[in-house]
Amino acid sequence: MQKEAKEFFNTRFHEQPVNGSALAGFRQQGLDMFNKLGIPAVKHEEWKYTRVNALFNNDLTYNLDASGISKAELDSFRLPQTANATSLVLVNGVYSPELSDIKHSVKDLLVLPLETAAAGEYGAIVKKHLGHSAAYHPDGIHALNTAFTHGGIFILGKSNRVITEPVYIYHITDSRSGFAFAQPRILAYAEQQCELQLVEYYGTIGNEGSFTNEVIEIVAEAASVLDYYKIQHEGPHANHVGTTHVRQLGKCLTNAVTISLSGGLIRNNLNMIMESERGESHMYGLYLLNGKTHVDNHTIVDNVQPNCFSNELYKGIMDEKSTGVFNGKIFVRQDAQKTNAYQSNKNILLGDASSVNTKPQLEIFADDVKCSHGCTIGRLDEEALFYLRTRGISEKNAQSLMLHAFAVDILENIKPQALKVFVDHIISERLDFNF
Amino acid sequence: MLKIKNLHAGIEGKKILNGINLEIKAGEVHAIMGPNGSGKSTLASVLAGRENFEVTGGSVELFDKDLLATSPEDRARAGMFLAFQYPVEIPGVSTTNFIKTAVNECRKYRGQEPLDAVAFLKMMKEKMKLVHIDQSLLSRSLNEGFSGGEKKRNEIFQMAMLEPKLAILDETDSGLDIDALRIVANGVNSYRNGENAFLVVTHYQRLLDYIVPDFVHVLYNGRIVKSGTKDLALELEEKGYDFIKNEVELTLNV
Numbered sequence: 001m002q003k004e005a006k007e008f009f010n011t012r013f014h015e016q017p018v019n020g021s022a023l024a025g026f027r028q029q030g031l032d033m034f035n036k037l038g039i040p041a042v043k044h045e046e047w048k049y050t051r052v053n054a055l056f057n058n059d060l061t062y063n064l065d066a067s068g069i070s071k072a073e074l075d076s077f078r079l080p081q082t083a084n085a086t087s088l089v090l091v092n093g094v095y096s097p098e099l100s101d102i103k104h105s106v107k108d109l110l111v112l113p114l115e116t117a118a119a120g121e122y123g124a125i126v127k128k129h130l131g132h133s134a135a136y137h138p139d140g141i142h143a144l145n146t147a148f149t150h151g152g153i154f155i156l157g158k159s160n161r162v163i164t165e166p167v168y169i170y171h172i173t174d175s176r177s178g179f180a181f182a183q184p185r186i187l188a189y190a191e192q193q194c195e196l197q198l199v200e201y202y203g204t205i206g207n208e209g210s211f212t213n214e215v216i217e218i219v220a221e222a223a224s225v226l227d228y229y230k231i232q233h234e235g236p237h238a239n240h241v242g243t244t245h246v247r248q249l250g251k252c253l254t255n256a257v258t259i260s261l262s263g264g265l266i267r268n269n270l271n272m273i274m275e276s277e278r279g280e281s282h283m284y285g286l287y288l289l290n291g292k293t294h295v296d297n298h299t300i301v302d303n304v305q306p307n308c309f310s311n312e313l314y315k316g317i318m319d320e321k322s323t324g325v326f327n328g329k330i331f332v333r334q335d336a337q338k339t340n341a342y343q344s345n346k347n348i349l350l351g352d353a354s355s356v357n358t359k360p361q362l363e364i365f366a367d368d369v370k371c372s373h374g375c376t377i378g379r380l381d382e383e384a385l386f387y388l389r390t391r392g393i394s395e396k397n398a399q400s401l402m403l404h405a406f407a408v409d410i411l412e413n414i415k416p417q418a419l420k421v422f423v424d425h426i427i428s429e430r431l432d433f434n435f
Numbered sequence: 436m437l438k439i440k441n442l443h444a445g446i447e448g449k450k451i452l453n454g455i456n457l458e459i460k461a462g463e464v465h466a467i468m469g470p471n472g473s474g475k476s477t478l479a480s481v482l483a484g485r486e487n488f489e490v491t492g493g494s495v496e497l498f499d500k501d502l503l504a505t506s507p508e509d510r511a512r513a514g515m516f517l518a519f520q521y522p523v524e525i526p527g528v529s530t531t532n533f534i535k536t537a538v539n540e541c542r543k544y545r546g547q548e549p550l551d552a553v554a555f556l557k558m559m560k561e562k563m564k565l566v567h568i569d570q571s572l573l574s575r576s577l578n579e580g581f582s583g584g585e586k587k588r589n590e591i592f593q594m595a596m597l598e599p600k601l602a603i604l605d606e607t608d609s610g611l612d613i614d615a616l617r618i619v620a621n622g623v624n625s626y627r628n629g630e631n632a633f634l635v636v637t638h639y640q641r642l643l644d645y646i647v648p649d650f651v652h653v654l655y656n657g658r659i660v661k662s663g664t665k666d667l668a669l670e671l672e673e674k675g676y677d678f679i680k681n682e683v684e685l686t687l688n689v
Contacts, residue, residue: 382486387523390483391537391593392511392544401536405527405576 005039005056009144012062016150022118023149026131030146037140044139049325049357050267050296052141055211055239058179069174069205074099077170077203081418086111087168093182093212094151108161109196114152114185122154122189129219130187133245136271136300141241145183145215152185155198157224159191166197166229166416171214173238176206186216190224192250197227199419202234202263209237209264216243222250222276227415230268231423233261236291243269248279248308257413259423260287260295261430271300274308274336285314286410288427289322289354296325301343303336306366312343315410317403318354326358328373334365345375348406400431407431436461436498436632437482437601443492444481451477453657454493459601464633466643468668469654470676475636476520478654479605482634483517484510497601511537512544514600518590518607522578530573530589531559534596541597562595566622584615591622602626603634608642620645640672653679 013031039056040047069091078087088111089099095113102111118126130149134142157163173180190196198218204210220226228244240263246254258268272281287295301310316324326345347356360373380402388398407427414420442455451474459465469475481488482495484507495502497513505513525533538558539549550558563570566588578586587607594602604623608616623633623646635646643651643665651667652659655676660683661667671679 381523381525384523384525386485386507387519387525388533388537389507390511390517390519391533391597392508392541393533393537394508394540395506397536397540398508401528401533402525405525408527 005060006035008060009034009147013147016148022123023115027147027149029131030143030149033134033143034140034147037138037143040139040141046139046298049323050265050294052241052265052267055265058209058211060179060181062181069099069172071099073205074170074172077172077201079168079199079201079419079422082168085165085168087170088153088155089170089172090151090153090182090184091172092174092180093171093184093214095153104163104165104167108158108163109167110156110158112154114149114154114187117154117187122156125189126154126187129189129217129247132247133215133217133243133271136245136302137243137269141213142215142243145185145213148183149185152187155186155188157188157190157194157196159221160193162195163197166199166227166419169198169200171200171202171212173202173204173210173212174206175204175208175210175237177208179208180206180210182210182212184212184214184216188216188218190218190220190226192221193223194221195225197229197416199229199231199416201231202238202240204234204238207237209239211239212242214240214242215245217245217247218254219247219249220252220254222252224250224252226252226254228254228256229414229416229419230256230258231261231419232259232263232266233426234263236262236264236293239264239266241267243271245271245273246281247273248276248281250276251278252276253280255282255413256284257410258285258297259410260285260289261426262289262291263293263295265294267296267298269298269300271302272310273302273304274310275304277305277307279305279308281308281310282413283310283312283314284410284413286407287316287318287324288407288430289317289324290319291322292320293322294325295323296327298325298327298329300329300331301341302331302333303339303341304333306335306337306339308336309340310342313410314345315406316345316347316356317350317406318347318356319350321351321353323354324356326356326375327361328359329361329363330371330373332362332364332366332369332371337366337368339366339369339371341369341371343373346406347375347377348403349377349379397432403431404428437634438496439493440495441493442481442490442495444477444488444490446477446488450491451657452481455657455659457652457659459632459634461600461632462629463650464627464635464646464648466635466637466648466651466668467654468637468651468671470680473654474657475654476605479517479603479634479636482515482603483507508540509544511597511599512541516594516597516599516602518587518594518602518604520606520609522586522590524579524581525577526579528577529575530577533577534559534593537593538596558596562592565595565625566591567618568592583610584612587611587615587619588622591619595622595626599631601632601634603636605636606638607635608637608639616642617645640668643668655679655683
C-alpha cells in the first residue's frame with residue numbers, strides 16, 4: 001500500500017499545473033520529504049492511536065482542478081446568518097475565486113491565491129513563513145501537503161485595522177466521482193495591531209468518502225489579536241488531518257477553538273509558537289463523538305521567549321464506539337523563563353465501547369516556570385444524576401443538563417454570535433434528543 | 436399518604452433496615468430520631484429511590500401506589516421531595532435553569548402547561564423570600580461554592596418551588612448555625628398547610644423546637660423501637676439514646 005501510494009503521488013506530482021513557479025522549489029522539497037518519510041504507521045509515536053495509513057488503502061481520486069460545484073450546492077453548507085460575511089471557498093483543496101465572496105474592504109483584508117502572493121509584492125512574507133510548521137511535523141502526511149501546494153490562499157489582515165466580521169473559510173470536498181482527496185494550504189498574516197478572526201468549516205458532497213489533508217499557517221505580529229475557529233461537522237466518511245500552526249512574532253494575543261462534532265477519522269494538530277516575550281494564547285477544544293468517529297487532538301505550545309502565558313482546555317464526550325485522543329505538548333526553551341503554561345483535558349465516556357487516550361507531555365529546559373497539566377476520564381457523576389432525578393427531572397434530561405454544563409465553558413469562548421448559536425444548537429439537539 | 440410495611444433494606448449485602456412500619460397521613464409531621472448508624476439516612480434514601488440500596492422485603496405505598504417500583508423522577512413528580520443531607524454540587528448548571536426544568540417536568544407529569552418565563556419568575560421571587568435566598572445565588576452553579584447554610588436553604592427553596600405533598604428532610608439541621616436553622620425551619624413551617632406531610636430525620640431535638648412534630652419515632656438497629664409525641668424527643672434529649680437501647684435490650688431478653 002505504501003508503495004502504491006508513493007507511486008500514485010509521485011506520478012500526480014508531475015501533473016501539477018506549474019502556473020506559480022515561485023512555489024516550485026517548495027513543492028519539490030515537500031515531495032522529497034514525503035518520499036523520505038512515507039506515510040506514518042502506528043509504530044510512529046505521534047500516530048500511535050490514529051491509523052492514518054489505512055486511509056491510503058482507498059482508491060484515491062485526486063483532482064488537481066477545482067471540481068464544479070454550483071453556488072446552490074455551496075449554499076447548503078453556508079453557516080446561518082453569514083450572508084454578509086466574507087466567505088472563501090476551497091473545493092477539493094483548491095481555492096475558487098468564483099464561489100468566494102469577499103465583503104471586507106481592501107483597507108482591512110487582502111485575499112490572494114497563494115501562488116500569486118508568492119510571486120508578487122508579498123513574496124518575501126510567503127517565503128519567510130510558508131512551511132515553518134514542517135519542523136514540528138516530520139512526517140509524510142505534512143510533507144505531502146507541501147508537495148501539492150496548489151490552489152492555496154494567502155490572507156492578509158492589514159495593520160491597525162480591527163476587523164469585526166470573521167472570515168469564513170469553507171472547505172468543500174466533492175466525492176461524487178469517487179473517494180476524494182484534498183490538500184488545502186493557507187497562509188494567513190495579521191499585521192501589527194490587526195484584529196482578525198478566521199473560521200474554518202468543512203463539508204462533503206457525495207457519499208464516497210473523502211480525506212482532507214490541510215495545513216494552515218498563521219502569523220501574528222505585535223499587538224495583533226487573532227481568533228481562530230475550526231468547526232468539524234461532517235459525515236462518517238469524511239476524514240481529516242489538519243495542522244494549524246500559529247506563530248506569535250510580537251507580543252500579541254492568539255485564541256483557538258476547535259470543535260469536532262462528527263466525522264470519520266480526524267486528526268487536528270494545533271501549534272502555538274510563542275516567539276515573542278509576553279505573548280498570550282488560549283486553546284479550547286470540544287469533541288462530542290458517537291458512532292465510530294475518531295478524533296485526535298495533538299497540540300504543541302512552544303515557549304521560545306520568556307514571560308509568555310498559555311492556557312489550554314480540551315473537553316470530550318464520547319458515546320458508542322467513538323474514540324478520542326488528546327496529546328498536549330508544552331516546550332519551555334532554555335530562554336523562556338517566567339513561562340506560565342496551563343493545560344487541562346477532561347473526558348466523559350458515555351458508551352461502554354467508547355475510549356480515550358490522553359497524554360500531557362512537558363519538556364522544560366528553563367528553571368523558573370509555572371506549568372500545570374491535568375487530565376480526567378470518567379463517567380457522569382451518579383450522585384449528581386440522582387440529585388437531579390429526585391427533583392422530577394428525567395434521567396435523559398438530567399444527563400443532558402450535566403453534559404451541557406460540561407461543554408459550556410468551551411462554547412462560551414466562541415465570540416462570533418452567529419457561530420456560537422449554530423454550534424450550540426447542534427450540541428443541544430444532540431444532547432436533548434439524539435446523541 | 437405514605438404507608439411503609441415491614442420494610443427491609445440494605446447495601447452491598449449488609450442489612451440496615453429490619454422491618455420498618457410507618458404510616459403518614461396528610462397534614463402530619465413525623466420526626467425520626469436515632470443514634471448514628473441506626474438507619475435513618477438509609478430510610479430516606481430508600482424512599483427517594485437511591486439505586487445502590489437494595490430492598491429485600493416489605494412494601495412502601497405512596498397514595499396507594501407501589502413506590503418501590505417507581506423511578507426517582509416519578510416519585511418526585513407524584514409529590515415526594517427529599518432534602519439532601521449533603522446537597523450535590525453541579526458545576527455549570529445554574530439553580531434557576533435547573534429548577535425551571537424540574538418544575539416544568541413535574542407540571543407536565545401532572546398534565547399542567549409549562550410555566551412561562553413571567554409566571555416562573557414571579558413564583559421564584561415569592562419562594563426566595565421564604566428562605567431569604569438571593570437571586571445572585573440562584574444564578575450561580577447549583578450548590579457550587581455554597582456555604583453549608585446556603586445549601587440547606589437552597590434545598591428548602593427547591594421544596595417550595597416543587598410544592599410536594601410529602602417532604603422528607605434528611606438531617607436538614609446538620610451544619611446549620613442557629614440563625615440559619617431558624618430560617619430553614621420558618622421556610623418549612625410556612626409551607627405547612629394541613630394537606631402536605633413531612634418526615635423529618637434528625638439527630639437532635641433542637642430542630643423540633645422549630646418544626647414541631649405530631650409524632651416522634653426512635654429508630655434503632657433498623658427498626659422503630661419507640662413512638663410518641665414531641666415529648667419523647669425532649670426525653671431523649673435529657674436521657675440520651677442509652678435509655679432506649681437499654682429498654683430495647685431488656686425487651687429482647689424477656
